[in-house]
Amino acid sequence: MRYEDMEFENLRNVYQCIADLPGGLSRAGVAKNLSLSRTAVSLIVSSLISARLVSEGTNPIDTGRGRPGLPLLIDDSYWRVVGAALDVGKWQFVICDLSGNIVRSFEHLADVSSPSLMEDALIDGIKRIQAEYGDVLIPGIGIGVPGIVDTTKGDLLFAFDQSWLDSFNISERVRKETGMKAYVMNRHTLEGVSEFRYANPEKIRDMIYIGVGSGIRSAIFSDGKLMQGAHFSAGRISHLQVNPNGRQCSCGRYGCLITEANSFALHDYVIELLSAGDEASVLRGHEGELTTSMIIQAADSGDAVAAAAVRRVATALAKVICMVADVVDPRKVVIGGPVGTSDSLVVFVNASLDDYYSKSVLPFGRFRASKASIASFSAAHGGAFLVLQDVIPLMLSLIRSSRNRIDL
Template identity: 30%
Template structure:
């Protein structure tokens, strides 16, 4: 099927109705919901069942008449591989069609060199694939660091990795494996996981902010990810007189609120004031140490987190006045680890919003943990299942 023909569109709409919009609907319920004829829906469902995307459930008899057969996503057949990078580590997972993980694997990367990073990624993909005896979608969902062109799958820079040369990741993976690669920034992948598995109201507009060695944002309108390079949340200028960012600008959000900014502020305060974190002067000051101390009530560590919270609050304030999201979720390795940080971000944003904006905006902490990015990368691949199995160039299923 062509991806833009009416047959493909009907298949996609029926699958979405079964997967997310309706609860175990019958063919008649789908027809009514989508405004299609029962005959058209029945033909589409036949194709989806033949493609092992949909299954029929047992009929529960109640009252008179023959009830329609309930339909659900078939989570037993197809599986998907996801991969995501963080702290010189590629994490891999295999999930079923419902997003439930059945296997995880990790591969260490010795350096931040682009060639080695790709080499370890491809090695890990092959290893995981060899361990799975289930049918796999013919593609991979991959969450690298950096700014990514969603059309070409090219990482055109990753300042926190020192990558200023373009990395054609999609092309390299596809040439090495013969399968399609779908590339999404690692923190945006975490956002996909949060929206897919975090129990959020998908009818609302949600902004996800991942905070770690870098900063990236995802925008969702009514559950749909805006996958574009036209916004670079981490490089929103917060203070034009602020610190120099790796991108060449001054005062970017990433330069003022990432892990590097947090540690730079802590070290600067320690140099200014010998009593600042004096009990920990003989050990490495890490983001984890500062977060743990802040959660325990250490005022010095809390001041460090409050410093980056101020910049994040200003960023949210700007977003709130432009796209007015219903919810902002703070995630990533730092965001998810610190309740104190999220509380401070909330205060920093709410202090400058109007009363009605405060009532309309929820700021919450992400919930996906260490495997959020890789689960999100796999979920990003699952979103492409129609294209991979029934799209242009795929075998015709009748």
């Protein structure tokens, strides 16, 4: 390894060590954790402080040995990172501090009738942020999009639910037009990243997140790492078959999870139930203007028709949760996305899981599904986390492009 590479690795490791345990370690503590000399760590910390990436707390940490040192913190006062995710007809943006706290969020309307128009709106949104935040932006952006994404190249390979069937690149255009390095990932996967990173106080390392909207996708974390797969398809559960006699799917088969449990299926179930009987429902008479949130709100307030539709979705989801859980052995399963905001959905899923596990041999401790805790802007927030993982290399690229301004 070259000397500069070692220096870079040390810089990155010291920063990561402080980010993993903010306020918990002094310079001496970091040196001990990384088996580096105190002098080397002290020099690195001084440059991180002068670059406003790290700050020192005021109350010394007494470890019982030697002179107490000041706790090292991530400096949240200066640099900002950006995350973005495509939602229905709009881009959602978040601007975060270096600890990942959202300091601002906004939406930017997007025409998604073609990939290039969708990208136009993304570039517009980034330029709006650059105009306002200019010099304090870390030059990276995490971007959540529908479909299957080659995360190494930043290519969206295809997104059936948007009818984008040909591969196109996102990261290169973002780099050319804004100078930002783009980290592109499936938006449901990013919601999972957000849930795993920001709403996991127990720091559970084996978790399945399932995002349910017009698309359905899971993010599987095994021993703390997101599974991506050889072709970026890990966690693609939407074409697991849950009902051989079900409706035909766009893939040609019948009864795939996506045809039985996405937001369109939920709408269809409500229409079917309303036309099959004359049961009272707040949704009756609104058949032409049904939205996912209307149905969920009705179900959660006890409307029998809406609840029956949500239960059908839940039963299909629970089947797949059991299949995936039997393979990956999670400690926690979290359901999110627009359909996943329903409390009754989670109750029905758990009832189905109880039913399944009461008839099968349990190879591990029982888990219950829970509702995602971060509802709005969560995919964009997950995007910001991808940037935060790469702060040091991004800072170095910024220094190279503006040599005299910052020193690290």
